[in-house]
Amino acid sequence: xxxxxxxxxxxxxxxxxxxxxxxxxxxxxxxxxxxxxxxxxxxxxxxxxxxxxxxxxxxxxxxxxxxxxxxxxxxxxxxxxxxxxxxxxxxxxxxxxxxxxxxxxxxxxxxxxxxxxxxxxxxxxxxxxxxxxxxxxxxxxxxxxxxxxxxxxxxxxxxxxxxxxxxxxxxxxxxxxxxxxxxxxxxxxxxxxxxxxxxxxxxxxxxxxxxxxxxxxxxxxxxxxxxxxxxxxxxxxxxxxxxxxxxxxxxxxxxxxxxxxxxxxxxxxxxxxxxxxxxxxxxxxxxxxxxxxxxxxxxxxxxxxxxxxxxxxxxxxxxxxxxxxxxxxxxxxxxxxxxxxxxxxxxxxxxxxxxxxxxxxxxxxxxxxxxxxxxxxxxxxxxxxxxxxxxxxxxxxxxxxxxxxxxxxxxxxxxxxxxxxxxxxxxxxxxxxxxxxxxxxxxxxxxxxxxxxxxxxxxxxxxxxxxxxxxxxxxxxxxxxxxxxxxxxxxxxxxxxxxxxxxxxxxxxxxxxxxxxxxxxxxxxxxxxxxxxxxxxxxxxxxxxxxxxxxxxxxxxxxxxx
Amino acid sequence: xxxxxxxxxxxxxxxxxxxxxxxxxxxxxxxxxxxxxxxxxxxxxxxxxxxxxxxxxxxxxxxxxxxxxxxxxxxxxxxxxxxxxxxxxxxxxxxxxxxxxxxxxxxxxxxxxxxxxxxxxxxxxxxxxxxxxxxxxxxxxxxxxxxxxxxxxxxxxxxxxxxxxxxxxxxxxxxxxxxxxxxxxxxxxxxxxxxxxxx
Numbered sequence: 219x220x221x222x223x224x225x226x227x228x229x230x231x232x233x234x235x236x237x238x239x240x241x242x243x244x245x246x247x248x249x250x251x252x253x254x255x256x257x258x259x260x261x262x263x264x265x266x267x268x269x270x271x272x273x274x275x276x277x278x279x280x281x282x283x284x285x286x287x288x289x290x291x292x293x294x295x296x297x298x299x300x301x302x303x304x305x306x307x308x309x310x311x312x313x314x315x316x317x318x319x320x321x322x323x324x325x326x327x328x329x330x331x332x333x334x335x336x337x338x339x340x341x342x343x344x345x346x347x348x349x350x351x352x353x354x355x356x357x358x359x360x361x362x363x364x365x366x367x368x369x370x371x372x373x374x375x376x377x378x379x380x381x382x383x384x385x386x387x388x389x390x391x392x393x394x395x396x397x398x399x400x401x402x403x404x405x406x407x408x409x410x411x412x413x414x415x416x417x418x419x420x421x422x423x424x425x426x427x428x429x430x431x432x433x434x435x436x437x438x439x440x441x442x443x444x445x446x447x448x449x450x451x452x453x454x455x456x457x458x459x460x461x462x463x464x465x466x467x468x469x470x471x472x473x474x475x476x477x478x479x480x481x482x483x484x485x486x487x488x489x490x491x492x493x494x495x496x497x498x499x500x501x502x503x504x505x506x507x508x509x510x511x512x513x514x515x516x517x518x519x520x521x522x523x524x525x526x527x528x529x530x531x532x533x534x535x536x537x538x539x540x541x542x543x544x545x546x547x548x549x550x551x552x553x554x555x556x557x558x559x560x561x562x563x564x565x566x567x568x569x570x571x572x573x574x575x576x577x578x579x580x581x582x583x584x585x586x587x588x589x590x591x592x593x594x595x596x597x598x599x600x601x602x603x604x605x606x607x608x609x610x611x612x613x614x615x616x617x618x619x620x621x622x623x624x625x626x627x628x629x630x631x632x633x634x635x636x637x638x639x640x641x642x643x644x645x646x647x648x649x650x651x652x653x654x655x656x657x658x659x660x661x662x663x664x665x666x667x668x669x670x671x672x673x674x675x676x677x678x679x680x681x682x683x684x685x686x687x688x689x690x691x692x693x694x695x696x697x698x699x700x701x702x703x704x705x706x707x708x709x710x711x712x713x714x715x716x717x718x719x720x721x722x723x724x725x726x727x728x729x730x731x732x733x734x735x736x737x738x739x740x741x742x743x744x745x746x747x748x749x750x751x752x753x754x755x756x757x758x759x760x761x762x763x764x765x766x767x768x769x770x771x772x773x774x775x776x777x778x779x780x
Numbered sequence: 781x782x783x784x785x786x787x788x789x790x791x792x793x794x795x796x797x798x799x800x801x802x803x804x805x806x807x808x809x810x811x812x813x814x815x816x817x818x819x820x821x822x823x824x825x826x827x828x829x830x831x832x833x834x835x836x837x838x839x840x841x842x843x844x845x846x847x848x849x850x851x852x853x854x855x856x857x858x859x860x861x862x863x864x865x866x867x868x869x870x871x872x873x874x875x876x877x878x879x880x881x882x883x884x885x886x887x888x889x890x891x892x893x894x895x896x897x898x899x900x901x902x903x904x905x906x907x908x909x910x911x912x913x914x915x916x917x918x919x920x921x922x923x924x925x926x927x928x929x930x931x932x933x934x935x936x937x938x939x940x941x942x943x944x945x946x947x948x949x950x951x952x953x954x955x956x957x958x959x960x961x962x963x964x965x966x967x968x969x970x971x972x973x974x975x976x977x978x979x
Contacts, residue, residue, distance in 0.1 A: 228807050228817060361822050386818070386845075419845045420807055420819040497845070500818075504844035580844040598850025602867040604897055609794070609861070609885045611830035646828060650886055718828075 219261070223427040231417040232257035234387040235353055235410065238394030239323045240265075240296075243429035245348070245437075246315035247299045248308040250690070251719035252327030253362035254417040255355035259301060259325060260720055266299040296432040301722050304661070304690040305330030309352070310337050316348040316407075317446060318437030321398065325353040327363070328370040329660060333691075339377045340448040341407060343456035345463075347445075348437065349401035351394060356413045358544050358577035364645060365660050367575065369545040370411060374522035378464050381409040381522040382476065383496040387421045393476065393519060395426065404467055406460075411521065413544065415497040415577065468523035476519025477528050486512040487591060491532055493549060494542040495521060498578055502542055505584035509593060524552055530560045540590045541568040544578050612649045618713055618774035619644055621748035623652045626680070628751070629758040636671060638681030638706070640664035640692075643717045643776075647682065662691025665699060665708060672704035678762055679706045685726040686716040693734060699767045700739040707761045708769045710735070713776040721778050735769045742768030749774060781939040786839030788847040789938065790866045793858030793925075794883045795832045801953065802856070802925045803834045808948035809940045810838035820845035829885075831862055854937055858925050859883050860894050860907070867901075876905035877932050879924050880912070906931070914964055923964035930968030 219233045229237065236258055239247070249259035298315070302308035305326045312324040324334075331338070331354050338352075354370045357363040374381040380400060384393040390412065397408040444452065471477060482488065494502050495518040506512060516532040518524070533539055533553060541550040550568035557564045571586040572578060581597045588595035613619045622644075626632070632654060639645055639658035648655035657667055668681035683692045688710050699706065710731055716722040732745050742764050744757045754772065761768035781787050789806065791799050803819055810817045815838040822832060835847045850871035855878070857863030863878035870876075878898075882891050889897070898905060908931060910924035926949075932938050933945055946965065953961050 226811070228804075228811050228819075414822070415820055415845065418821050420803070420817070420821070421842075421845070422811060422817055500843050500845065504848070507843060508848065579848075580846055581848050584848070598848070598871060600849060600868050600870055601872055602870055602901055604864050604867050606861060606865045606889060607887045609829070609831045609888065611795075611828035614796070614828065643828065 221425050223425055225425045226422050228420050229387045229423045231387045231390045231419050234390035234423050235394050236261045238391045241426050241428050242395055242398040244323050245297050245320040245435035246322045248302045248311045249325040250305045250308050251722045252330050254414040255325050255327045256719045262299045298435045305333040309334035316346045316350045318439040320348040320435055320437045322350040328356045328368045331370050331373050342377045343448050344445050345405040346407050349398045350407040351397045352407055352409045354409055354411050355417050358413055361414050378460050379409050380467050381411050383411050383521050385497050385499045387423045391423050464523050471520040471525040472527050477525045480515045481512045482514045489537040491536045491539045498542045501580040501583045504580045505587045508584050530556050534560050538565045610649045612646050616777050622772050625751045625754040629755040636679040638664040638668040640683045640687050642684035642687050644682050644711050661687055665692055665695035668706040669699045669704045672706050681706050681708050685712040686724040689725040696738045705767050710771045712771055712773040715776045715779045717776045731771055740769050745771045747774050748772045786837045786842050788851050788853050789836045790852050790855045791834040792862040792866045795830050797858040798925045799832050799834055804952045805948045806836055808952050809944040812944045816842045818842040818845040875937050878907050879910040880907050926961045926964040927967050930965040934968050
């Protein structure tokens with residue numbers, strides 16, 4: 219990834235994004251880890267610590283203790299990096315840096331966009347100053363996600379946010395560099411939206427050139443109330459300006475080679491068309507090869523704003539068009555809307571042939587295209603009819619959470635307690651062997667939901683939350699539990715790291731969790747090591763009977779933390 | 781390798797066995813030989829003792845990073861159950877090179893059940909005690925993947941040269957682990973009946 223310009227190397231999509239940011243001269247990078255975006259933060263972190271290998275994308279396990287924000291190397295001198303405490307703060311920090319003139323990258327998974335949405339929307343109104351690219355990584359089929367199969371494309375509609383969708387690592391490089399250029403030109407943040415199959419795809423990338431001069435990350439905040447204060451009536455003017463800006467970006471999109479038509483020069487299937495984007499484009503090409511045919515394709519690199527005229531030109535002369543997109547039918551609906559004007563008789567296929575749930579695979583797209591061109595096609599059936607039950611992810615052998623869960627199963631009758639889960643390695647408490655999980659939603663929700671259940675029902679409740687998750691969004695919930703008076707037993711699982719996403723540093727290394735818990739007004743606090751099972755069992759039995767909220771901080775480092 | 785066709789490998793096993801490193805080495809080797817390469821892998825949640833599957837494709841021109849059902853040329857599995865699970869993407873000519881290692885899980889098949897299932901398949905598979913051999917000869921089970929890789933390469937099951945693999949290992953494996961991996965690779969040798977069947 220740190221190779222010379224012009225060199226052809228194999229990169230992960232995420233590595234290509236990092237490369238693109240470096241080539242563009244990024245000066246401030248903030249992130250909260252989340253799969254499939256985590257490698258981006260890990261790589262910048264390694265770079266800032268002067269430790270990185272070509273193509274290595276995982277933070278090395280068992281390395282010596284990391285200090286945040288330290289150690290510049292030649293590249294490291296050019297940027298500031300931080301693992302922020304949550305995505306909202308990561309975005310806001312990025313905003314501050316951008317407003318001070320720095321070039322900014324903020325990276326998160328799809329749910330992170332929910333967390334920072336409150337700041338993201340008014341940010342679109344003010345616009346950026348230093349160019350800002352926001353990487354949002356979706357996870358169709360939830361390979362590494364709980365919560366939901368969230369389609370973050372909708373956030374562009376909500377916030378009027380330009381969004382580009384690269385299909386592979388080479389486009390990750392190209393589109394991210396363009397995003398910085400767009401952001402500079404139009405003074406607006408630009409989202410690069412990937413999926414697991416893009417971020418975690420490996421393919422050949424031709425490395426580009428680094429900015430000739432590495433500008434140190436020194437900016438200046440110049441006062442500009444018209445831009446940076448989002449109060450009415452100025453807010454409504456800003457909205458108008460934003461909508462006008464979007465139309466200018468749309469004009470750019472109409473002319474951009476990121477949106478292009480293929481296969482319209484030959485004579486095959488000219489009355490038919492496929493509209494596609496993101497990794498689905500690659501599956502479409504594979505499908506056409508499999509079917510030994512050719513169909514005109516409109517590949518959209520811009521998801522927002524859509525190049526409407528380009529789409530209209532594409533669909534105008536056609537009889538049938540298949541929209542190949544993952545998850546919800548957004549492009550399909552847009553195409554239907556445009557067709558009303560330019561081609562009302564057009565038959566549009568999409569979610570009637572492809573699922574709205576789960577990632578698309580090349581074989582299902584082949585079946586859909588076969589229907590489009592009325593060709594017989596059957597997915598090759600495996601010759602081996604073997605069915606094997608699913609392997610449930612569980613904590614690593616030797617994980618301290620086995621000690622915690624083991625102690626709990628001895629301390630109480632699990633059926634008589636409600637178990638609150640949250641996001642992190644301990645979310646695996648739901649695995650059949652452990653079976654200590656009755657609800658699981660989003661970061662920090664274990665406490666809030668637990669509070670609601672306790673207010674409603676008086677049943678015994680134990681809510682788990684990890685150290686990183688506690689800092690991310692658990693603290694306000696804990697304060698709420700105290701002042702709005704419910705009495706769950708909260709177990710903060712302090713394994714001294716952010717483990718699930720690759721062992722990134724956790725704020726608990728610098729700030730003592732028990733001090734915060736005490737400051738929130740909790741009276742019943744115990745800090746213990748779950749290796750001392752007897753102590754844990756006694757503490758749980760004792761605290762479950764308390765009239766007020768109680769907190770056990772179960773502290774034992776993750777295997778991979780020295 | 782046929783001109784228009786790609787070579788498709790599924791690498792699989794249980795999270796933590798080193799599948800991603802193996803993938804990086806193979807992808808690099810293919811790049812060194814001038815092929816177009818695409819791969820797809822899964823990280824994160826799937827690795828906490830869960831199944832890990834990586835698709836690797838190389839050839840003149842590769843479009844999809846995911847292999848279509850029936851198109852797999854080789855399934856290289858670091859664990860026996862996962863090797864069988866990957867059979868859902870296998871075709872008539874798919875070869876299996878499977879590490880005998882079993883990492884059991886709740887409601888999963890027993891070793892006897894697995895071996896019975898394998899025996900029902902045609903002869904296109906090799907069950908190798910890679911973990912056992914690496915533990916015995918080199919003291920480290922985690923080298924099983926590299927050993928399996930060498931079995932596949934030295935038996936002509938992957939259309940890549942040994943030199944390319946060794947060079948790729950130098951490029952991709954951390955310096956402190958390179959030597960042991962080279963030793964593991966040297967352990968494989970042309971052995972099985974499969975060596976006589978060319979792709």
